[in-house]
Amino acid sequence: MFLLNSHPDNGQPLLPEDAETLGAAGAAAVEAQIRLRENYAVTPLHDLPGLAAQLGVGAIQVKDEGHRLGLGSFKALGGSYVVVKLVLEEAARRLGRPIDIAELQSSAVKEVAASLTFSCATDGNHGRSVAQGAQLVGARAAIFVHSGVSEERIAAIARFGATMIRAEGTYDDSVAEAARVSAEKGWTVVSDTSWPGYERIPGLVMQGYTALVAEALRQMKEPPTHVFVQVGVGGIAAAVAAHFALVLGEKRPVFVAVDPARAACMFASAQAGGPVKAEVGEPTVMAMLDCYEPSLVAWRILSRVADAFMTVEDEDAVAVMNRxxxxxxxxxxxxxxESGGAGLAGLIRVAGDPAMRAQLRLDATSRVFVVNTEGATDPARYAELVHGKAA
Incomplete structure (x- = not known):
């Protein structure tokens, strides 16, 4: 399914708080923090000239987040960044003075961190990031996982010392359970989705993601003309779209938000003209995108700066993994x-449809940017889908 953005807010400026969080200054703040990590490295930007020629476009560039900060996913930029930031803020409040990141391992800051518990719901990658951040600063982490999260992904989170809590139902049910339990226990929720009254922290998680766009722009000879990014609750898509719009202005690329057909919450919201919950059915193979309610912050951004919304099928995602x-x-x-190539799957689907190509002005001169949002974060599943080996 494919839909041009016809929302009344389309083309309107971002709200001031979103522009402040997701612009160049926000990305610089993220990069200043992550450069201090022991495993910091700029992730690769790959050119795919062979595939570009097959699809009839000028260039395809893939930002490969499978190498990010030892976690194998772009999520490493969000949750852990926010945990560190919140610890420094709380230390400043308790100690009554500004606290620089250079003091993160000081005894005073570590004492503050040890008193804090950070929680979240996760499909896998975000929970790893929050748990890693908590371990980095000496805080505790409580991570809620729903029934669809594999044991391999749970183990990958638990190795950071996090307390793992099973929640019944879907990802969205685990989000609600994490919020309820955290409110009872006084834990700080670091969620990558937002709801009424809870927007600052998800906005900061999205700020973390802008670092990958800032890196990519420095790696490119020319900025892209088109960008296809997968959705989930919308954080990564909104962060990428907003940063390109804020930094490039009138020269910003055409932006397409790509949903799994089985969990198309942002596409459904675009159809409805406002945020709605998508119908819950059979889970998508794109496990990190198996979300049925959009982040409200992500929706208000994408309603302004996305040019189109579309869906891809599970077989499209698996085909991209293999390609x-x-x-x-x-x-x-x-x-x-499984979720890493969904944006590229969207490009491939558009490139093969003359009507969609025309609507997006995609042609032989187009320079397309996509994000491989994760590597093989579930190695057994990857082996099954790519090499035909039983999980």
Whole structure:
């Protein structure tokens, strides 16, 4: 399914708080923090000339977040960044003076951190990031997972010392349970989705994601003309779209938000003209995008700066995993998890449809940017889908 953005807010400026969080200054703040990590490295930006020629576009560039901060996912930029930031803010409040990040490992700050518990609901990658951040500063982490999260992904979170809590139902049910229990226990929820009255922290999580766009712009010879990014609750798509719009202004690229057909909460919201819950059915193979309610902050951003919304099928995502693993035309091998190539799957679907190409002005001169949002974060599942090996 494909839909041009017809919302009345389309083309309107971002709200001031979103522009402040997701612009160049916000990305610089994130990069200043993550550069201090022991495993910091700029992730690769790969050119895919072989695939670009097949699809009839000028260039395809993939930002490969499968190498990010030892976690294998762009989520490493969000949750852990926010945990560190909130610890420094709380230390400043208790100690009555500004606290620089250089003091993060000081005894005074570590004493503050040890008194804090950070919680979240996760499909896997966000929980790893929050747990990693808590371990980094000496705080505690309580991570809520729903029934669809694999044991391998749970173990990957638990190795950071997090307390794992099972919640019945879908991802959205685990979000509600995390909020309820955290309110009872006085824990700080670091969620990548937002709801009425809870917007600042999800906004900061999204700010973390802008670092990958700032890196990519420095790696490019020319900015892209088109961008396809997967949705989930919308944080990554909104962060990427907003940063491009704020930094490039009138030269910003055409932006397409890509949902899994089985969990198309942002597409459904675009159809309805406002945020709605998508119908819950069979889970999508794109496990990190198996979300049925959009983040309110992400919706208000995408309603302004997304040019189109679309869906891709599970088989499209699996086909991209295999295409990147066995590339053509001299393209590099890229390891993409089930959700990692959904944006690229959107491009492939559009490129094969003359009507959609025309609507997006996609042609042989177009320079397309996509994000591989995760590597093989569930190795057994990756082996099954790409190499035909039983999980």
């Amino acid at each position: 990147l693993a066995r590339p053509v035309g001299g393209d590099p091998v890229i390891v993409a998890g």
